[in-house]
Amino acid sequence: MMQTALHPTPRPASVLREQLRALGLALRAPAAAAAVLAAAMALLITLGIVEEGHRIDFYPELSMLPAIAGFLLPLAVWWGEDRFGPGFLWTLPVDRRRHALTRVCAGWMWLMAGVLCFVLWLLALALLTGGNLVGDQTVRVLPAAMTNVPMALDPAALRTVRWTPDPLLWLVPFTGATGTYLLASALALGVRHPLRWVTGVVLGFFLALGAIEGTKSLGLLKGATRVLNAVFSGPYGIDALLTARTESLHTVATLTSGQTVEVWHALPHTGQWAAATLLWAAAGLAALWAAASRHGERRRG
Amino acid sequence: MLVNLDPRDPRPLYLQIMDEVRRALVVGSLRPEDPLPSVRELASDLAVNPRTVSQAYNELEREGVLYVRRGQGTFVSPDARSGTDERRALGRAVAKRALLDARRNGLDVEELMMIMREVAAEEEGELSPAAPATGHGDEE
Amino acid sequence: MSGMIHADAADGGWAVATHGLVKRYGRETALDGVDLRVPEGAVYVLVGANGAGKSTTLKVLMNLERPDGGSATVLGLDTGADGARVRAQTGYVPERHDVGYRWMTCARLIRHVAAYYPSWDSAYAERMVRAFGLPPGRRVGGLSKGEARRLQLVLALAHRPPLLLLDEPTDGLDPVIRNRALSLLAEHLADSPATVVVSTHHVHEMESLADHVGVLDGGRLVAQMPRDELQRTVRRYRVQVPEGWQAPPELRAAGAVRQRAGREVQWTLVGEEGELTQRLSTAGAQVREVTPLTLEAAALAFLPDEGSR
Numbered sequence: 191m192m193q194t195a196l197h198p199t200p201r202p203a204s205v206l207r208e209q210l211r212a213l214g215l216a217l218r219a220p221a222a223a224a225a226v227l228a229a230a231m232a233l234l235i236t237l238g239i240v241e242e243g244h245r246i247d248f249y250p251e252l253s254m255l256p257a258i259a260g261f262l263l264p265l266a267v268w269w270g271e272d273r274f275g276p277g278f279l280w281t282l283p284v285d286r287r288r289h290a291l292t293r294v295c296a297g298w299m300w301l302m303a304g305v306l307c308f309v310l311w312l313l314a315l316a317l318l319t320g321g322n323l324v325g326d327q328t329v330r331v332l333p334a335a336m337t338n339v340p341m342a343l344d345p346a347a348l349r350t351v352r353w354t355p356d357p358l359l360w361l362v363p364f365t366g367a368t369g370t371y372l373l374a375s376a377l378a379l380g381v382r383h384p385l386r387w388v389t390g391v392v393l394g395f396f397l398a399l400g401a402i403e404g405t406k407s408l409g410l411l412k413g414a415t416r417v418l419n420a421v422f423s424g425p426y427g428i429d430a431l432l433t434a435r436t437e438s439l440h441t442v443a444t445l446t447s448g449q450t451v452e453v454w455h456a457l458p459h460t461g462q463w464a465a466a467t468l469l470w471a472a473a474g475l476a477a478l479w480a481a482a483s484r485h486g487e488r489r490r491g
Numbered sequence: 492m493l494v495n496l497d498p499r500d501p502r503p504l505y506l507q508i509m510d511e512v513r514r515a516l517v518v519g520s521l522r523p524e525d526p527l528p529s530v531r532e533l534a535s536d537l538a539v540n541p542r543t544v545s546q547a548y549n550e551l552e553r554e555g556v557l558y559v560r561r562g563q564g565t566f567v568s569p570d571a572r573s574g575t576d577e578r579r580a581l582g583r584a585v586a587k588r589a590l591l592d593a594r595r596n597g598l599d600v601e602e603l604m605m606i607m608r609e610v611a612a613e614e615e616g617e618l619s620p621a622a623p624a625t626g627h628g629d630e631e
Numbered sequence: 632m633s634g635m636i637h638a639d640a641a642d643g644g645w646a647v648a649t650h651g652l653v654k655r656y657g658r659e660t661a662l663d664g665v666d667l668r669v670p671e672g673a674v675y676v677l678v679g680a681n682g683a684g685k686s687t688t689l690k691v692l693m694n695l696e697r698p699d700g701g702s703a704t705v706l707g708l709d710t711g712a713d714g715a716r717v718r719a720q721t722g723y724v725p726e727r728h729d730v731g732y733r734w735m736t737c738a739r740l741i742r743h744v745a746a747y748y749p750s751w752d753s754a755y756a757e758r759m760v761r762a763f764g765l766p767p768g769r770r771v772g773g774l775s776k777g778e779a780r781r782l783q784l785v786l787a788l789a790h791r792p793p794l795l796l797l798d799e800p801t802d803g804l805d806p807v808i809r810n811r812a813l814s815l816l817a818e819h820l821a822d823s824p825a826t827v828v829v830s831t832h833h834v835h836e837m838e839s840l841a842d843h844v845g846v847l848d849g850g851r852l853v854a855q856m857p858r859d860e861l862q863r864t865v866r867r868y869r870v871q872v873p874e875g876w877q878a879p880p881e882l883r884a885a886g887a888v889r890q891r892a893g894r895e896v897q898w899t900l901v902g903e904e905g906e907l908t909q910r911l912s913t914a915g916a917q918v919r920e921v922t923p924l925t926l927e928a929a930a931l932a933f934l935p936d937e938g939s940r
Contacts, residue, residue: 196708196716197720198750205676208743212743216732216734278730278731278732281693281695282744283718283747284715285714409808416785488712493683498839499924501866524695526732530821531821535817538813539815539817539840540674619834
């Protein structure tokens with residue numbers, strides 16, 4: 191009885207293109223705010239140079255800003271979408287899980303564009319102020335055996351090394367932002383109230399910490415510290431993802447001479463950073479897949 | 492052509508449309524070779540399902556009242572005259588409605604007919620002084 | 632490839648068919664074994680009170696809600712397995728008036744949705760925007776209820792889908808716009824034939840478009856038939872009865888006594904007129920008058936009497 195052929199579903203490429211366009215429009219406001227902020231900072235720094243002759247070196251791996259932006263972006267990407275109700279996105283003729291992942295992908299592409307702008311901005315600042323572009327520096331490295339920095343450090347124990355960061359580490363802002371973006375996207379898609387979850391987890395974390403301290407059990411405290419260290423500043427911890435451990439590897443020590451200097455436990459290791467990044471990205475992707483599957487077409491189980 | 496549909500009329504809509512076309516023929520507002528509104532137009536005007544209009548047109552075409560010129564639309568057949576048959580059919584419909592109403596009000600046929608003649612005579616009496624004016628109006 | 636699936640091959644020629652559809656929200660049962668059958672090309676009006684399950688039924692057809700039991704097919708496609716393809720065949724006006732993204736302008740939202748339908752007819756969309764007097768540059772968040780509804784209609788019609796699922800399409804429209812919308816819908820059906828399922832509690836608005844009617848009551852489909860059959864079989868009977876007359880039980884089940892004044896009783900009964908008249912007179916009642924009903928009144932006859940609620 192029915193003669194007409196069925197209408198086709200849209201091609202994945204055109205869905206991605208449209209999501210990119212729509213998200214671009216949605217992100218105009220935050221992007222404009224970021225641009226204004228960047229311009230203001232550039233102005234301040236330029237004024238500083240004129241007055242005091244400061245120079246800005248180029249260490250893209252040192253900035254946590256892209257990672258923070260990556261964590262917050264899913265909020266903007268999913269703003270106004272009734273994810274767990276009859277959201278507008280779900281009424282469109284695309285497989286729902288694929289559609290959700292397409293939008294996450296479109297958001298990621300904008301994130302990468304934003305991070306690229308940020309890195310170029312840093313580069314421009316370094317060029318403008320005549321800063322060090324390669325980022326090579328002379329660093330003082332603690333002996334490998336020394337895990338705790340003594341109150342007064344004998345300068346003879348320090349090794350002086352000329353370190354040139356691997357250019358691969360220029361990718362750190364991109365990978366760091368990707369990692370946090372994936373995790374936050376999984377959160378935004380996977381739970382009804384992501385903000386409540388984040389607040390709850392942070393609160394729970396501090397409560398648990400307080401409780402552990404309250405027990406006055408040294409073993410428990412040590413264990414908790416070890417776990418925290420592994421998650422945050424361990425070889426595969428969050429810091430490895432976000433800054434290739436440049437953040438947690440160096441510390442400040444007071445020498446026997448009373449001078450305060452910056453010392454490094456070890457030099458950042460590119461391979462370790464790559465492994466950590468892969469690990470976190472894989473975890474993020476798995477979480478994202480699970481979160482997107484909550485919105486799948488078929489009922490599970 | 493004016494088509495009016497009555498939502499209270501229990502007859503299927505396509506029959507109502509067919510009757511309206513026939514009525515237009517009898518009254519003379521539709522003549523042979525006149526074009527009919529397209530299915531789309533009529534459906535839009537009446538806000539009815541176009542399939543209902545098509546069904547009415549198809550039936551009328553089958554009865555020889557209408558014919559389709561390819562690419563031009565639907566027209567009244569050249570030999571579709573407001574013949575005595577059509578008039579009779581219309582008259583019967585009117586009579587049925589009147590009878591139904593009469594029975595509802597507890598009148599029988601004889602009573603109804605008598606009163607009808609009475610009223611008709613009265614109306615004619617009222618109209619006769621103004622007859623030329625109404626005659627003029629009829630031609631318009 | 633598989634784009635040429637024919638409905639009759641898959642589900643007996645029904646454009647929409649559901650099989651024992653069940654949907655629960657917590658302890659509430661929204662749908663309770665609904666077997667919808669919508670013939671190809673029909674304008675099917677789903678009637679029922681608020682909360683009778685009309686919107687839920689349409690959402691299940693869009694696979695926006697997953698049923699707890701039963702299944703549904705749309706143009707031969709299983710809604711659960713093939714949701715995306717089902718939605719590609721469907722123009723949907725949702726129950727709620729918030730359309731798309733508040734920060735988008737009407738024109739941008741139309742372009743957004745257009746990207747999702749290869750069959751989108753932009754010229755047609757523009758014509759409808761003009762016919763409905765929609766402000767293309769206005770943000771969606773600033774639209775009135777009625778404007779949002781009109782925009783939703785444009786979005787649903789402009790890709791000329793073979794199926795339209797309209798949930799209270801005239802809700803929030805003023806009478807002039809409502810008539811324009813209904814005319815436009817009739818024109819649309821003339822230009823691009825489609826099956827339509829309309830949910831409404833204003834049946835009289837759909838009076839002339841409807842050719843099939845389904846009545847939902849508390850999640851159950853209590854009646855479903857072609858319009859002509861509904862209007863033929865549901866009529867009001869005015870009967871004169873002797874003092875103290877009691878209706879025979881089989882008639883009592885067939886319809887509710889609406890009014891009783893002295894020795895006159897008025898019923899709305901479901902069945903063939905001749906047969907019912909005969910049965911009434913055998914029972915000692917004299918049929919005075921049989922009145923046909925409007926579509927709305929006929930459909931409402933299947934719902935429990937307002938008085939008993």
